[in-house]
Amino acid sequence: MxxxxxxxxxxxxxxxxxxxxxxxxxxxxxxxxxxxxxxxMIQALILSFQTGSGNNLTFVGLDNYKRLLLDPTFKVAVFNTVIYLIIQVPLMILLALVFSVMLNEKTLKFKGFFRTAIFLPAVTSLVAYSVVFKYLFGPDGMINMMLLKTSLISTPIQWLTDPFWAKIAIIIAITWRWTGYNMIFYLSSLQNIDPAIYEAAKIDGASPIQQFFKITVPLLKPIILFTSIMSTIGTLQLFDEVMNITGGGPGNSTLTISQYIYNLSFKYTPDFGYAATVSYAILIMIVFFSIIQFKVAGDKNE
Incomplete structure (x- = not known):
């Protein structure tokens, strides 16, 4: 035993x-x-209290943060980035929701084709699609040609050289790129919702619009919150599209914070310490906007 x-x-x-x-x-x-x-991250934080390039770094304390508050170029970059954020993210989230609801219909034919077509931009190269959009929105590009042929405009729009239209071109590009990515999250969540809920709503006389706002949106709220925060983080770090389509121009009118960090590190006289300070400004903005989204869209009982 x-x-x-x-x-x-x-x-x-x-x-x-x-x-x-x-x-x-x-x-x-x-x-x-x-x-x-x-x-x-720790090294970047230490670097933000220094100035210089390479190994020629000197400790300057909070001087970089004081400079940040007075930097006019940084303010322009923040303004442009926030414009992209408040316009593009809600537009993209709404389009992704609408597409996911449409593609979740059982009676829709060729659903696999449409799902693939909408998601495909999300797997394309950032640089490659940005270059394509640069040619599409050029003075003699396909967009202007189509608008001229349909008589919607009489003269070509200066998409890349006009401050207003350059921002519109960037917003269209990133919306095209990321809408399908977010749509996949919503589509997978919709397929986990019990169809009996919608059947009961139909019996009660709820219209498709009422079902969308009263059933779909509330049930998808955790996923909407997740995609909103991730899209906010991505937009605050926006770089490839602006760099390859407009180069930040005309006159810094499309400059983003990430591109400004690149310019500080490699284009202007290198100042890695101040560039690290600007990068931590992005971190602070991400935390700030994430907290706002949690407060606005989060569960009140949490």
Missing amino acids: ERPFLKMNSIKGLQSKTTFAGWGFIGLATLMICLFYFYP
Whole structure:
């Protein structure tokens, strides 16, 4: 007969082996996260209190943050980025919701084709599609040609050289790129909603519009909040489209914060310390807008 203390020792030995194996699985991942995420963040924070380029860095305390508050170019970049944010993100979220509801209809034919077609822009190269849009919105591009042929305009629109139309071109480009990406989240969530809920609403006389606002939107609220925050983060870090379509012009009218960081690091006289300070300004803005979205769209009971 097996003795109780021997059985206890074997159980403890098995638990120790299991714990060791568990730490073995997560240890490497934890090390990589600390090495490639947290260490650069801490180094960037330290760098934000310095000025200079390469190894020629000097400690300047809070001077970079004081400079940030008085920097007119930074203010222009923040203004442009916020304009993209407040126009493009709600537009993209609404389009993604509408497309997902339409493509979730059981009677719709060729659903696979339409889903693929709308999602396909999300997997295209950022640089490649930006260059394509630059030619599409050129003075002799396809957009102007179509508008002229349909008599909607009498003279070509200067999409890339007019401050207002340049912003519109950027908004159209990023909306085209990311709408399908968000649509997939909504579509997968819609497929988990019990169809009996909509059938009951139809019996009660609810119109499709009422079903959308009274059933679909409330049930998708956690996913809408998630995609809104992720889209906000992406827009605040917007770089590729502006860099390749307008180059930040004309006259910094489309300049974003991320492009300004690039200019500070590689285009102007390099100042990595101040560039790090501007990058932490993006972090503060992300936290600020995320908190607002949680307060506005989050659950009141949370």
